[in-house]
Amino acid sequence: MAKTFNPFDAEQAHNSWALLTNLREESAVVDIGDGMGYVTRHAECRQLLRDTDGFSSVQGFKAPGVVVPTEDRTLGELDPPNHTLVRRVMVTALTPRSVKAAEPYIESRATALLDALADHGGADLVPAFTSPLPNASTVHLLGFPEEDAPQIMAWAKDLIESGFPGTHRNREGVFGFAEGFSDFAGYIDARIEERRTHPRDDVTTKLLELDVDGERLMPRQLRAMVRNLITGGLTTTSQLLGNLLYELFTVPGLEDRLRSDHEAWPRAIEESLRLAPPVMFIPRGCVRDTEIDGTVIHAGQRVVMGTACANRDEAVFENSDEFDVDRANTSDHLTFGYGPHFCPGAPLARAVARIAISAFLQHFPSGAVRLTDGYVYENVPAFFETGPARLTVDITRSQ
Numbered sequence: 001m002a003k004t005f006n007p008f009d010a011e012q013a014h015n016s017w018a019l020l021t022n023l024r025e026e027s028a029v030v031d032i033g034d035g036m037g038y039v040t041r042h043a044e045c046r047q048l049l050r051d052t053d054g055f056s057s058v059q060g061f062k063a064p065g066v067v068v069p070t071e072d073r074t075l076g077e078l079d080p081p082n083h084t085l086v087r088r089v090m091v092t093a094l095t096p097r098s099v100k101a102a103e104p105y106i107e108s109r110a111t112a113l114l115d116a117l118a119d120h121g122g123a124d125l126v127p128a129f130t131s132p133l134p135n136a137s138t139v140h141l142l143g144f145p146e147e148d149a150p151q152i153m154a155w156a157k158d159l160i161e162s163g164f165p166g167t168h169r170n171r172e173g174v175f176g177f178a179e180g181f182s183d184f185a186g187y188i189d190a191r192i193e194e195r196r197t198h199p200r201d202d203v204t205t206k207l208l209e210l211d212v213d214g215e216r217l218m219p220r221q222l223r224a225m226v227r228n229l230i231t232g233g234l235t236t237t238s239q240l241l242g243n244l245l246y247e248l249f250t251v252p253g254l255e256d257r258l259r260s261d262h263e264a265w266p267r268a269i270e271e272s273l274r275l276a277p278p279v280m281f282i283p284r285g286c287v288r289d290t291e292i293d294g295t296v297i298h299a300g301q302r303v304v305m306g307t308a309c310a311n312r313d314e315a316v317f318e319n320s321d322e323f324d325v326d327r328a329n330t331s332d333h334l335t336f337g338y339g340p341h342f343c344p345g346a347p348l349a350r351a352v353a354r355i356a357i358s359a360f361l362q363h364f365p366s367g368a369v370r371l372t373d374g375y376v377y378e379n380v381p382a383f384f385e386t387g388p389a390r391l392t393v394d395i396t397r398s399q
Contacts, residue, residue, distance in 0.1 A: 143202025
């Protein structure tokens with residue numbers, strides 16, 4: 001079929017829900033041009049995401065022809081056996097226990113950020129709350145100085161919005177992370193070197209010291225994984241929190257429900273992840289010819305797992321375009337991936353979102369915060385993300 005949808009075009013990707021519905025109805029796998037196949041449905045996305053032998057992650061979000069050295073790849077750009085080693089180290093370093101231990105700090109930062117907002121007047125919750133809180137949480141887990149968090153966030157934001165995830169180049173066209181973002185890379189290298197001589201009880205030290213079957217991560221792999229944690233926190237958790245607050249302001253009855261029923265908070269977080277996934281798709285490369293629902297995906301073909309599209313598959317989620325805090329199966333979404341590549345940062349993202357929404361509802365009385373008159377949702381300027389670039393609000397009273 002003629003090219004109708006380009007997931008790597010930010011403007012199109014963020015305004016494509018009606019088109020994605022049509023693609024889902026057309027076929028489980030749709031040819032979207034440039035040799036790319038787009039997987040539209042939930043069952044087929046799950047099937048292919050767990051097939052690491054037939055579908056490679058090496059290309060990742062990179063544009064065709066961009067080849068990244070193995071030691072500089074993030075976790076989502078690795079295949080077994082390299083992926084197995086790195087993921088086991090990441091999962092062991094970023095344990096639920098580590099996240100639980102960080103919760104008091106996350107709560108204190110959430111409170112401090114909300115206290116810094118004026119009792120009356122306007123504010124933009126993206127730079128004031130939804131971005132700095134996840135970033136500070138990641139910086140804390142890594143064991144980096146709290147005062148460095150704003151600079152780290154600025155570096156990460158510049159990297160994400162520069163197009164680097166697709167091109168491995170900075171805005172000036174310089175190839176490579178260390179070469180194109182030397183200050184950011186140098187900072188990470190310096191913190192890792194500090195942990196070699198002065199180990200601490202933090203995630204950076206664990207990444208440095210943990211081994212799998214006698215193997216440890218090499219220096220450039222360590223740098224890539226630390227960068228992965230920083231940018232992943234800013235991407236996934238910041239957008240999750242921004243989307244959740246936007247829904248709090250716009251979904252009828254949601255704020256009242258969450259104020260009266262704390263047990264609904266986890267479902268609200270999962271429903272937000274389903275309906276407005278921070279990451280819209282997961283690219284793969286087909287290694288062997290594979291038939292899916294009557295369509296043959298050929299070896300060498302690039303395949304885009306349309307997880308955002310699959311999250312609205314009517315065969316799985318009834319009234320799939322609606323936010324339903326009582327949806328029984330909302331956690332079946334594919335936002336964090338599926339199978340061997342399931343996101344190891346998912347527990348942290350969920351914890352930060354839960355703590356943030358709790359702090360927000362405790363800090364402001366009902367109806368005290370509303371979107372500014374004439375507010376228009378504008379998506380962040382990254383082709384693979386869903387989240388508000390701005391969240392401008394009017395505050396009428398703070399407790």
